[in-house]
Amino acid sequence: xxxxxxxxxxxxxxxxxxxxxxxxxxxxxxxxxxxxxxxxxxxxxxxxxxxxxxxxxxxxxxxxxxxxxxxxxxxxxxxxxxxxxxxxxxxxxxxxxxxxxxxxxxxxxxxxxxxxxxxxxxxxxxxxxxxxxxxxxxxxxxxxxxxxxxxxxxxxxxxxxxxxxxxxxxxxxxxxxxxxxxxxxxxxxxxxxxxxxxxxxxxxxxxxxxxxxxxxxxxxxxxxxxxxxxxxxxxxxxxxxxxxxxxxxxxxxxxxxxxxxxxxxxxxxxxxxxxxxxxxxxxxxxxxxxxxxxxxxxx
Numbered sequence: 587x588x589x590x591x592x593x594x595x596x597x598x599x600x601x602x603x604x605x606x607x608x609x610x611x612x613x614x615x616x617x618x619x620x621x622x623x624x625x626x627x628x629x630x631x632x633x634x635x636x637x638x639x640x641x642x643x644x645x646x647x648x649x650x651x652x653x654x655x656x657x658x659x660x661x662x663x664x665x666x667x668x669x670x671x672x673x674x675x676x677x678x679x680x681x682x683x684x685x686x687x688x689x690x691x692x693x694x695x696x697x698x699x700x701x702x703x704x705x706x707x708x709x710x711x712x713x714x715x716x717x718x719x720x721x722x723x724x725x726x727x728x729x730x731x732x733x734x735x736x737x738x739x740x741x742x743x744x745x746x747x748x749x750x751x752x753x754x755x756x757x758x759x760x761x762x763x764x765x766x767x768x769x770x771x772x773x774x775x776x777x778x779x780x781x782x783x784x785x786x787x788x789x790x791x792x793x794x795x796x797x798x799x800x801x802x803x804x805x806x807x808x809x810x811x812x813x814x815x816x817x818x819x820x821x822x823x824x825x826x827x828x829x830x831x832x833x834x835x836x837x838x839x840x841x842x843x844x845x846x847x848x849x850x851x852x853x854x855x856x857x858x859x860x861x862x863x864x865x866x867x868x869x870x871x872x873x874x875x876x877x878x879x880x881x882x883x884x885x
Contacts, residue, residue: 757792
């Protein structure tokens with residue numbers, strides 16, 4: 587982590603859901619909303635932002651999801667251009683049927699070992715019903731595609747063998763193992779105490795099979811995990827949202843395998859109203875360029 591200087595948090599806001607905003611941090615714990623609290627991209631962008639540092643030195647930003655996943659590209663995190671619309675053929679996946687075009691919260695991880703991207707999202711097998719809101723969420727499953735260039739993609743496949751609903755999956759690697767952080771999307775009650783929590787699975791291979799998920803890392807009613815490593819490499823910070831837009835929690839561990847501990851709320855600061863997004867480490871030049879362009883901090 588020596589080449590990095592700070593962190594960028596690309597996210598949406600409770601009052602302007604789906605639009606792109608930036609917060610920045612020097613230590614990964616204390617975040618400030620920049621650009622005077624205004625959008626980074628105007629009406630063109632909509633979604634749950636997730637930024638990946640690409641194989642070609644550029645950045646890829648995901649959004650959309652209903653009905654297609656939108657991909658944006660940037661050389662500098664400042665100027666973004668629409669790259670393409672990607673429409674996964676989920677209805678061809680086993681157990682899923684035509685007519686449901688929901689690709690929720692797409693995330694991306696670049697695996698340097700295999701020189702390919704894995705993009706994940708969640709899709710339901712059941713249509714939403716107004717009088718039964720959990721029907722669609724309990725049918726969510728996590729899918730993935732692979733790509734070498736973020737232009738051409740493999741056929742969508744299920745990522746996990748789990749029999750329960752999972753959403754908001756992010757994948758990271760440490761050592762020779764891959765770690766998947768998921769939201770257990772089952773309803774939380776006495777019969778399912780792990781429902782609506784963040785849990786972790788691991789595998790020796792990028793595509794699994796992944797282990798059965800760990801005990802919860804977060805309290806119940808948390809979602810949208812995002813993960814960064816401390817600049818000196820000594821520990822990890824896992825953030826997750828208490829929804830809808832209540833606050834952010836943070837857990838820490840020396841290694842991705844755990845043990846994970848909840849940080850006291852006095853230890854970190856996330857701007858009020860911040861919702862779903864992703865964090866990445868940035869270089870000193872990237873940090874200073876962002877502050878030069880968007881440095882008006884909203885207090």
